[in-house]
Structure formats: C-alpha cells, structure tokens
Amino acid sequence: MSELPGDLQYTKEHEWLRREDDGSVTIGITDHAQSALGDLVYVELPEVGQDVELDGEMAVVESVKAASDVYAPVAGTIVAVNEGLADDPEIINSDPYGEGWIVRMKTSADGEGLMSPEEYQALLDELDA
Amino acid sequence: MGLKTPLHDKHLEAGARIVDFGGWDMPVNYGSQKEEHHAVRLKAGVFDVSHMTIVDIAGDRARDFLQHLLANDVGRVNTPGKAIYTCMLNDDGGVIDDLIVYFFTDSSYRLVVNAATREKDLAWIRKQAEVFDVRVGERAELAMLAVQGPEARALAAPVIDEGWREQALALKPFTAMHAGDLFVARTGYTGEDGWEIVMPAADAPRVWDRLLAAGVTPCGLGARDTLRLEAAMNLYGSDMDETITPLEAGLGWTVAWEPADRDFIGRAALERQRVEPTQRFVGLLLEDKGVLRAHQRVVVEGLGDGEITSGGFSPTIERSIALARVPAGDYDRASVDIRGKLLDVRIVGTPFVRNGEIRIDV
Numbered sequence: 001m002s003e004l005p006g007d008l009q010y011t012k013e014h015e016w017l018r019r020e021d022d023g024s025v026t027i028g029i030t031d032h033a034q035s036a037l038g039d040l041v042y043v044e045l046p047e048v049g050q051d052v053e054l055d056g057e058m059a060v061v062e063s064v065k066a067a068s069d070v071y072a073p074v075a076g077t078i079v080a081v082n083e084g085l086a087d088d089p090e091i092i093n094s095d096p097y098g099e100g101w102i103v104r105m106k107t108s109a110d111g112e113g114l115m116s117p118e119e120y121q122a123l124l125d126e127l128d129a
Numbered sequence: 130m131g132l133k134t135p136l137h138d139k140h141l142e143a144g145a146r147i148v149d150f151g152g153w154d155m156p157v158n159y160g161s162q163k164e165e166h167h168a169v170r171l172k173a174g175v176f177d178v179s180h181m182t183i184v185d186i187a188g189d190r191a192r193d194f195l196q197h198l199l200a201n202d203v204g205r206v207n208t209p210g211k212a213i214y215t216c217m218l219n220d221d222g223g224v225i226d227d228l229i230v231y232f233f234t235d236s237s238y239r240l241v242v243n244a245a246t247r248e249k250d251l252a253w254i255r256k257q258a259e260v261f262d263v264r265v266g267e268r269a270e271l272a273m274l275a276v277q278g279p280e281a282r283a284l285a286a287p288v289i290d291e292g293w294r295e296q297a298l299a300l301k302p303f304t305a306m307h308a309g310d311l312f313v314a315r316t317g318y319t320g321e322d323g324w325e326i327v328m329p330a331a332d333a334p335r336v337w338d339r340l341l342a343a344g345v346t347p348c349g350l351g352a353r354d355t356l357r358l359e360a361a362m363n364l365y366g367s368d369m370d371e372t373i374t375p376l377e378a379g380l381g382w383t384v385a386w387e388p389a390d391r392d393f394i395g396r397a398a399l400e401r402q403r404v405e406p407t408q409r410f411v412g413l414l415l416e417d418k419g420v421l422r423a424h425q426r427v428v429v430e431g432l433g434d435g436e437i438t439s440g441g442f443s444p445t446i447e448r449s450i451a452l453a454r455v456p457a458g459d460y461d462r463a464s465v466d467i468r469g470k471l472l473d474v475r476i477v478g479t480p481f482v483r484n485g486e487i488r489i490d491v
Contacts, residue, residue: 039163041442062420064162
C-alpha cells in the first residue's frame with residue numbers, strides 16, 4: 001500500500017482535496033478508490049460555473065466494472081474540470097493524486113469534517129482488516 | 130469468508146483482488162481487467178471456474194429424463210462427447226438456469242450449471258428425476274479451468290498426457306473427451322477458441338502453474354464478463370431468470386420444437402408465447418461517450434420502453450455495448466436514459482466480437 005500524500009485532506013467516500021495557493025481547491029479520488037474501481041473507461045464531468053452542494057453528486061467515474069458517484073467534499077462553484085479525462089480516463093488509475101485530478105472549485109467552506117492523512121489511513125486500515 | 134476453490138492460494142499468489150460471487154471467494158481481476166480481456170482476445174487466458182457445479186446423470190432412462198427436463202433436445206446428440214447448450218425451464222417457461230450438457234452414452238450425461246444457482250438447480254433436478262429413477266451425482270471434488278484465446282489450445286496442450294494430446298487437439302467445437310484424469314471440452318464463454326478442462330481438485334494447482342509458465346494470463350470474473358458480453362453470450366440472473374423465457378432472452382435457437390410430441394417442462398407456456406412475440410432481445414451500441422449498464426431504460430419512440438439486461442464498456446471496440454429487451458417492431462435506433470440524459474444507441478447484430486474480430490459496424 002502506497003503512502004498517502006501528506007498535503008491533502010480526505011473523505012470517507014474516498015475523495016481527496018488540495019488547497020491551492022490561489023484559494024481554490026482541487027478534488028480527485030484516492031488511490032484506494034481507483035484501485036477498487038479498476039480500469040476507468042469514462043468520466044462524466046460537471047459544467048464550469050456550476051454550483052455544487054456539500055456531499056452533492058459532482059461527477060461520475062465509470063470503470064469496466066461499475067459506475068461510482070463522486071461527491072463534493074465542500075460546497076462551492078466549479079472553476080475548472082480536467083478535460084483530459086474525456087479521452088483518457090485511465091489517467092486517474094495511473095496518477096490519482098496528480099494528473100488524474102477531476103475538478104477545481106472556488107469555495108468559502110473551511111472543510112469541516114474532512115479527514116487528515118492519518119485519519120484516512122486509519123479508515124483504510126479498518127477496511128482492510 | 131466464502132467458499133474457496135482449490136486454486137484460492139494460487140489466486141492470492143498471482144495478486145488477485147477477491148470478491149464474493151454466489152457465496153464463493155473468486156478473483157475479479159489480477160491487476161487490470163482490460164489487460165486480461167485483451168490477453169484472451171489476442172493470445173490466451175485462464176479462468177478458474179471451479180465454482181461451477183458439475184452434475185453427472187446416470188441411469189437407463191437418463192436420456193428420457195433430460196428430454197423432459199431441458200428445452201433443447203439431447204436426442205439430437207449421438208456422438209460421445211458432443212455438447213449442447215440449453216435452458217432448464219419451470220412450468221411457466223421461465224429459465225431456472227442455463228447449462229451445458231455433455232453426452233457420454235444414452236445412460237450417462239454430464240451437466241455443468243451455474244454456481245449461484247447450485248442449490249435450486251440440484252433440488253429441481255432431483256425432484257424431476259424421481260420418476261425416471263436416474264442417479265443425480267454432484268461432482269464437487271472436481272476443479273475446472275477455462276483456457277481461452279487463439280493460442281489457448283496450443284499453450285495448454287502439454288498439460289494433457291501425450292497419449293491423449295493429439296486426439297484432444299483434434300476435438301471439434303462443442304465436443305469433449307476424457308483424457309486420463311482430465312475431461313477436456315472445446316467450449317467456453319468468451320467468443321474465442323479454447324478448452325474447458327475438468328480435473329481432480331488436487332491436480333488443479335499443478336495444471337494452473339504449468340499454464341502460467343507457458344505464458345497463459347490469469348484472468349478474473351471481470352474480464353470473463355466483458356468477454357462474454359462482447360460475444361453476446363447471456364448471463365444468468367442478468368439477461369434471464371425465472372420470470373423470463375428463452376424466447377424473451379434471445380435464446381429461441383436453443384429451444385428444440387421438434388419432435389412436436391417431446392413433452393419438455395415449460396413447453397406449453399413457450400408455445401403460447403411463440404405465436405406472438407411482444408419483445409425483441411437485441412444488441413446495442415452507444416453512439417456517444419458513456420457506459421451502458423444493466424437496468425437502464427431504453428426508449429423507443431412510438432413503441433414504448435425496454436431495458437438493458439447487461440451492459441458495459443467493450444475493451445475491444447472501445448465503445449459501450451449492451452444486450453437489451455425492447456418492444457417488438459422494425460427499427461434500428463433508440464435512446465437510453467443514462468442519469469436523466471437520453472443518449473443515442475444503434476441496434477446491432479450480435480455477437481459484437483468473435484474470434485478476435487469486431488463483427489459490427491462502428
């Protein structure tokens with residue numbers, strides 16, 4: 001099991017969130033999530049400018065095996081989506097925390113309830129047990 | 130934890146991700162489902178199908194019994210080793226299970242039925258067998274491997290004793306033979322050439338190792354599903370069940386109507402339905418990006434709704450395909466409701482892919 005990036009926050013639904021220097025947040029799914037889904041074949045992205053609620057369905061990732069909703073870890077407005085995923089959704093498999101990001105959002109939420117890397121690791125350990 | 134096949138440790142050794150399948154702990158993939166899929170289309174892959182249920186039927190009236198039990202007619206096979214695919218129906222014509230039956234002699238047959246339906250199948254078969262006085266013997270001590278792909282038989286041949294090898298390589302499609310302790314059948318569930326090999330459980334790990342050493346790729350249930358979908362082979366529980374007749378599941382070709390006086394279970398119900406079909410069972414190709422999935426609604430303008438029974442992404446075609454039950458009628462376009470959006474699909478002939486080749490216009 002690879003080490004979790006220390007600069008991210010996590011959700012129990014296996015999304016990650018990174019706070020960028022310009023105040024926006026970048027969101028994706030974790031290595032655990034991509035591995036459980038298997039080879040990704042399609043990503044349905046939201047529109048730029050769309051408002052999303054906390055825990056609202058924000059995107060759908062589909063693998064050869066299943067479709068899975070991606071929930072918004074914070075409320076906000078979509079400012080960018082990863083267009084590269086349209087032609088190459090497997091970027092999420094190969095680089096879930098980097099090139100495989102899904103959306104960028106503007107948010108004023110402080111991210112209450114998000115998990116630290118240590119807390120998320122504990123959740124993964126529990127799932128493995 | 131669920132039931133484990135004799136190859137469970139081998140799966141873990143090969144890095145399998147294990148899931149529950151009908152009460153069994155089975156490998157869903159060993160890393161990449163797509164790579165396993167391509168291995169079978171391009172070279173050779175091996176699936177552990179030991180969870181499937183093997184049932185031997187023996188007795189003087191075995192043939193009469195199976196002619197009553199099954200919708201296809203075992204009376205059509207007279208060559209030892211010849212196999213037929215058939216449905217086993219209830220009185221309403223609904224499918225209790227689909228299975229392969231191998232003919233040995235008029236008094237001896239082998240059935241291979243699904244794992245998830247094992248208990249109800251055995252109960253039904255035993256109940257129907259009573260009046261025919263035949264023996265119904267489950268062969269739980271046997272393991273089964275499916276070696277599939279254009280190079281599968283060549284790569285697997287060395288696991289067969291030399292004295293039997295040539296004869297095994299000469300088996301025609303849908304025939305089988307005993308080769309020492311092994312039972313070798315030229316059958317499968319992928320749309321590729323290959324064998325299904327039945328063997329004593331104790332031999333399975335050694336055969337598995339030899340296949341992998343020969344360059345055969347271990348493949349999980351995930352690839353098995355995308356391969357069978359491309360080959361348009363029905364999956365029990367998805368494409369048909371006890372409320373669906375073979376005529377509603379694209380399996381009319383497996384129902385033997387002649388001889389007209391053969392009284393198989395479900396016949397009367399099928400005869401009624403045969404007169405006026407209300408549904409078609411078709412292949413769909415999604416024109417847009419996205420993924421067709423089971424239970425999505427198919428909308429046919431002017432005729433009503435249908436439903437996808439199996440769907441997914443085709444790694445060979447690199448588009449999404451599906452099998453669907455739709456209203457009867459003459460049309461070749463429809464749309465599918467994917468999360469509230471109607472996307473265009475084309476109705477296409479099946480199979481989508483066979484023997485490594487795409488068989489539809491894309």
